[in-house]
Amino acid sequence: MKTKALTHLKPGDRGVIKEIVAGNCATKRLYEMGLNTGTEVKVVKNDTGPVIVSLFGNKIAVGRGLAEKIMIAI
Amino acid sequence: MNTLALVGNPNSGKTTVFNALTGSNQHVGNWPGVTVEKKEGKFKFNGKTYNVVDLPGTYSLGAFSEDEIVARDFILKGNPDVVINVVDATNIERNLYLTTQLLEMKAKVVVALNMIDEAQERNINFDIEALSKELGVPIVPTIASKRKGIDELIKMSIELIDKDIKPNVKISYGEDIDREIKNLERLLNNKNFEYPSQWIAIKLLEGDKYIYELLSNDESLNSSTEFKDTIDRIKDNIDDYELKIVDKRYEFVNNVVKKAVKRPKEDVETKTDKIDKIVTNKWLGIPxxxxxxxxxxxxxxxxxxxxxxxxxxxxxxxxxxxxxxxxxxxxxxxxxxxxxxxxxxxxxxxxxxxxxxxxxxxxxxxxxxxxxxxxxxxxxxxxxxxxxxxxxxxxxxxxxxxxxxxxxxxxxxxxxxxxxxxxxxxxxxxxxxxxxxxxxxxxxxxxxxxxxxxxxxxxxxxxxxxxxxxxxxxxxxxxKGETSYFIMELPPYRxxxxxxxxxxxxxxxxxxxxxxxxxxxxxxxxxxxxxxxxxxxxxxxxxxxxxxxxxxxxxxxxxxxxxxxxxxxxxxxxxxxxxxxxxxxxxxxxxxxxxxxxxxxxxxxxxxxxxxxxxxxxxxxxxxxxxxxxxxxxxxxxxxxxxxxxxxxxxxxxxxxxxxxxxxxxxxx
Structure with a gap:
């Protein structure tokens, strides 16, 4: 199992959120939006703007700065 | 007059439910003291008039924003007879996360499982009975945009007004936290706060600033060394506790979902995905x-x-x-x-x-x-x-x-x-x-x-x-200083x-x-x-x-x-x-x-x-x-x-x- 930051994944890639290395406030927000550790996400879009991930078909956009701090196990 | 409160995530169709319930009989004002919008309406059923309050759409009921505070304060202090929780059926985990917090508040909840038609289109199927049993609350499937299930929702809510039952589902936050909650509850029990003691205890462990401030004004509590020691001990671990509580709520939700929801492993490409490919395109988006x-x-x-x-x-x-x-x-x-x-x-x-x-x-x-x-x-x-x-x-x-x-x-x-x-x-x-x-x-x-x-x-x-x-x-x-992080839901096109x-x-x-x-x-x-x-x-x-x-x-x-x-x-x-x-x-x-x-x-x-x-x-x-x-x-x-x-x-x-x-x-x- 390798872990990579969310920003390094390609569209179509799937993985499980392993760890979020952001501040408590941002981490809690991510958790509450459904992006908590153990959740499987699929990358929908990752080019210039915020990264869009899909959680069972529901899309969430995460700014690149924060996406760098979300570690995904592939 | 009996009052029903509407709670739900943004984009869960809460406003549509509110409009379906009240029709044109509604007005908009502000909550006292803050500029958060307060929507109220009325409807008649069997000759009796009921009041409906539409609370602001939130993902959680912490102290994250004024919206969340307004919503939770109304549930705990405004004494609504029943809380209608509008849940987006296509997005069940995150929506039920909010539900767990209503259960923590011991509110009388009815869940409106909304947009059930969209869920079916995506092959997401619910065992309503199991879902209701696991959550310990009645569940009504609805399609608010077509007014389907609304009468049933009204009936169910009104029935619940006179029933003397409250949610009794227990969420375990792990041994350490559960023990601290019990401990705090005991210390808080004979005090006269407007909030239930167990809920205050959870919020203290979540590091809720608003609750800390509320308690800091209570002299008898602050003169108790036992209380002070407990708070100090909690504060040492607060970052851990805070995230762990969120995690445990999700664990509870995931268990419920496992038992009551069936869905395909691969999600099908929807119309939304196709449209998004064009309108969020790197070059085409802004034009x-x-x-x-x-x-x-x-x-x-x-x-x-x-x-x-x-x-x-x-x-x-x-x-x-x-x-x-x-x-x-x-x-x-x-x-x-x-x-x-x-x-x-x-x-x-x-x-x-x-x-x-x-x-x-x-x-x-x-x-x-x-x-x-x-x-x-x-x-x-x-x-x-x-x-x-x-x-x-x-x-x-x-x-x-x-x-x-x-x-x-x-x-x-x-x-x-x-x-x-x-x-x-x-x-x-x-x-x-x-x-x-x-x-x-x-x-x-x-x-x-x-x-x-x-x-x-x-x-x-x-x-x-x-x-x-x-x-x-x-x-x-x-x-000056750093720009904040950006997290935003991209709801499906409707x-x-x-x-x-x-x-x-x-x-x-x-x-x-x-x-x-x-x-x-x-x-x-x-x-x-x-x-x-x-x-x-x-x-x-x-x-x-x-x-x-x-x-x-x-x-x-x-x-x-x-x-x-x-x-x-x-x-x-x-x-x-x-x-x-x-x-x-x-x-x-x-x-x-x-x-x-x-x-x-x-x-x-x-x-x-x-x-x-x-x-x-x-x-x-x-x-x-x-x-x-x-x-x-x-x-x-x-x-x-x-x-x-x-x-x-x-x-x-x-x-x-x-x-x-x-x-x-x-x-x-």
């Missing part, structure tokens, strides 16, 4: 957004002004004549005839003429919002906004400001960082609100009748540009509900009408008095008090090309409300001032160039009193409100002067 906005303004103009505006104008003119004639016939005193025909019809009438246009604009904006496109607009703008030290979500508050700056500024509450919020609040007045449209329209009709949509679009665009520029300056000077769009339009337009009847009426009355005093002076002349005030202010507008006392008085009146600018011009230029008479008066008093600089001034200068009051309330500071009033004036003046001076240099007139 598409610009095109959509241009289309909105062209359409507003074509339908609201060309098609309907003329009719309204004629109707107003005819009505004015009838009223005036009947007053003259009944030998009313001369001053009354003058006040009614010149003051009221000239002033308030000039504003009412623009109702069709505003109706169309609000409907189109409502359609954009209800369809889910707004979130994409924020997404595509994030890059540009970030380069300016702002973030994409700020842009949503700006778009809301197109309707009215007051809700625009209130929409900044969704921004997480204080810095983002302050900047978004201070730049919102540059977003051209609906009330400014009447001013533009008169000047467009006078000078640019063929290019209405384009001129409107350019003015709105200039507003955005100035707002962004000021945002950049603020983030470099007044509010066919806008006609009812929601209509409702939203009416909420806005009724505000506009109310202002015409109150603020504008008051302004017009005061201006009329000032225009006919001192006694014996020729009304609306330079020698009236109004004329003298205008003459006094006018010189500062000379470099902008409109240094007349009439223009000065108009802008002065606009401080009360933006429509008053045109109402005032209507009075001072023509006496009976709407329609063609006002337009030809404006043609005589302005040149095309000074018309543009006057529109730029109207766009940018100090916002109306209601906006300034909202800035004061939201920033909790008179200093910032005063700052906003002054700096916008300066920006407006500089903008108008630049337009006029550069235009003159280039040979325009």
């Amino acid at each position: 598409i957004f610009a095109l959509i906005m241009l289309l909105v303004f062209q359409l507003t103009f074509a339908v609201g002004e060309d098609l309907l505006g003329g009719l309204m104008s004629e109707a107003m003119g005819a009505l004015g004549e009838i009223i005036k004639n009947s007053l003259v016939k009944t030998n009313s005193p001369k001053w009354l005839v003058s006040f009614v025909s010149e003051g009221i019809i000239g002033g308030v009438g000039a504003v009412l003429e623009f109702i069709p246009l505003i109706v169309v604009l609000y409907m189109l904006m409502g359609i954009l919002e209800d369809s889910g496109y707004m979130a994409r607009a924020a997404y595509v703008m994030d890059n540009i906004m970030r380069a300016l030290g702002l973030q994409g979500k700020t842009f949503i508050s700006m778009i809301v400001g197109f309707g009215c700056n007051v809700p625009g500024i209130m929409a900044t509450r969704t921004l997480d960082s204080k810095k983002d919020r302050m900047i978004a609040t201070l730049i919102n007045p540059f977003m051209s609100c609906g009330a400014r449209i009447p001013v533009y329209l008169v000047f467009i009709a006078a000078f640019f009748p063929d290019k209405g949509g384009l001129v409107l679009f350019l003015l709105y665009f200039l507003g955005i540009l100035v707002a962004l520029l000021m945002g950049k300056i603020f983030s470099k000077t007044l509010f 066919l806008p509900s006609f009812r929601n769009v209509l409702r939203n339009m009416w909420d806005n337009v009724s505000g506009f009408l109310k202002r015409a009847g109150t603020t504008i009426f008051a302004v017009v009355t005061i201006l009329w008095i000032l225009a006919v005093l001192p006694l014996g002076v020729e009304p609306y002349s330079k020698n009236s008090i109004l004329g003298q005030i205008g003459t006094f202010i006018a010189p500062i507008f000379k470099p902008a090309g409109f240094g007349t006392w009439q223009a000065a008085v108009g802008l002065f009146a606009g401080l009360a409300a933006k429509e008053a600018v045109i109402a005032t011009l209507g009075m001072v230029y023509t006496g009976v001032g709407e329609g063609a008479a006002l337009i030809s008066a404006v043609q005589n008093a302005f040149t095309p160039l000074s018309a543009i600089s006057f529109m730029v001034m109207t766009l940018l200068y100090t916002p109306c009193a209601a906006t300034i009051a909202t800035i004061r309330k939201e920033t909790n500071s008179s200093k910032w409100a005063l700052f906003a009033a002054l700096y916008t004036f300066l920006v407006g003046w500089i903008g108008a002067v630049l337009v006029y001076q550069i235009g003159t240099l280039l040979g325009f007139s």
